[in-house]
Amino acid sequence: MKLIGMLADVIRSLFIKPATTKYPYIKQDPPERYRAKLSYDSSKCTGCMQCVRDCPTNTIKIIVIDRKTKQFVMTYNIGECVYCKQCVYNCRFDALHMTNKLWESASGTKAGFKMIYGKRKNIDKYLAESAEGNSQSAVEEKA
Amino acid sequence: MTELQEINKSTSAKKYIVPIGPQHPALKEPGHFQFTVEGEIVVDATIRLGYVHRGIEKAAEQRNYTQVLYLVERVCGICSHSHGTAFIQCAEKLAGVEIPPRAKAVRAIAGEIERLHSHLLWLGVASHGGGFDSMFMYSWRDREIVMEILENFFGNRVNYSVNIPGGVKEDITTEFIDQVTPKLEYLKKRMEYYLDVINTDITFRQRTVNIGKIGKVETDKLGATGPTARASGVARDMRITRPYDGYDLFPVNIVTDDRCDLNARFVVRIKECIESILYIIDVMNRMPDGELTAKMPRKIPAGEYMSSVEAPRGELFYFVRSNGTENPDRVKIRTASLCNWGTVVSSVAKGHKLADMPMILSGIDPCFSCNDRMVQISRGKNDSEVWTWEQLRKYGIEYYQ
Helix, strand or coil: CECCCCHHHHHHHCCCCCCCCCCCCCCCCCCCCCCCCEEECCCCCCCCCHHHHHCCCCCCEEEEEECCCCEEEEEEECCCCCCCCHHHHHCCCCCEEECCCCCCCCCCCCCCCEEEEECHHHHHHHHHHCCCCCCCCEEEECC | CCHHHHHHHHHHHCCEEEEECCCCCCCCCCCEEEEEEECCEEEEEEEECCCCCCCHHHHHCCCCHHHHHHHHHCCCCCCHHHHHHHHHHHHHHHHCCCCCHHHHHHHHHHHHHHHHHHHHHHHHHHHHHCCCHHHHHHHHHHHHHHHHHHHHHHCCCCCCCCEECCEECCCCCHHHHHHHHHHHHHHHHHHHHHHHHHHHEHHHHHHHCCCCCCCHHHHHHHCCCHHHHHCCCCCCCHHHHCCCCCCCCCCCCCCCCCCCCHHHHHHHHHHHHHHHHHHHHHHHHCCCCCCCECCCCCCCCCEEEEEEEEECCEEEEEEEEECCCCCEEEEEEECHHHHHHHHHHHHHCCCCEHHHHHHHHHHCCCCHHHHCCCCCCCCCCCCCCCCCHHHHHHHHHHHCC
């Protein structure tokens, strides 16, 4: 029987490095397999919509501009994505991948959460046609 | 007799009801408890749940099987893998799909890592409830190792969604085995140390030994599951009584204790952690080769299936009815926490001091969002009836007026 059960552990901890890190000041790299931002390659996409079909939050959308010449625009909202990787698993043409980039997605405003992927001219066309398109949307160009 | 003595006499004979919750500084989750006290001793306890009902069972009817898999993972963040496994097992059995042995092994490993992180979380919360904050800090520091394993290999810290219909997403690679084995061996040493601490620390023993005792017969009668039942000597473990994915290929050892008190619940959970570590190392070294997934049809044939999974808190039960379409017709969830409340309310709490209640409550490892599954409207009739939306709405408005 001990009066203070974890005394030795407590004293030992005085001389070792703290277990916590000063996170916002010292940035940490996410693990390699960490699920964060999606990457999309419109040249590989066929517009089969398998990713759209199984998205648990219905956030991923593929806009077909021209199916024959493979002109697609993909959009999704980081705030709605649950990072389950089902769309990547469903994609049989290797067009979707999950990267470990942009994992710090906490924000005070809703702006900048909507991601738009595709060729520049297709994105411009999509933004001109849709009322949602505003200057705050994050736009990523991919040849 | 002085006036003060008279007051003391009249108050001690009276029963008082101490309400706790739904919003209370000592409770992390919403639940309402009423403890009837005589002096400092609790003589009766009642509970009211339902503050975090989210309508997940109804929402499941409007989504396809793959989407429901991710929805049910969010019933409870701590046992997300168990929820997903229990649901998708039903779909796989209805479709007649047998998942490959390697996928089974990955599911079993993910389940045991989940058990480790859940029990370490509980160890911290329960010792914090008993005022043993050193244990809380150090067990949570060690839990971080498990969280890192999940983060590094399954991609997320909490809802890691290892399952997909017909198998698993992530593979257990040799890199995984090399990195995880030393971490697990360190954790095993720590768990043995915690087992020693809870059995030798005088203050902690006074707060746990012979507190919240419940006998084997009564535990069995009240239908308790998981570590709560096993700490009372009831050998009830779904991994052994109804082996499912992975546990049919690699059997696991059961941990029971006959002392039936709060200390036994600590001992059972810590020993289960050690058992899980040994199990993970054993399965990793005997990983079967082969595919990770089997082909799964989108439309599940009509039928009904019930599956049980041993979640960290106890038996998790799923009922799925399919009508031959892409969406399930009915999903019924019964979680482990709901089974274990009976032990607290009907027997464990009575006869103890009010100050012991936080520890007794956390002794069953309650999960409030798991509890809020269904409302049974009993009007003394045996015949069941189906209510329309209008009837249900009218009942709801009248109830809260």
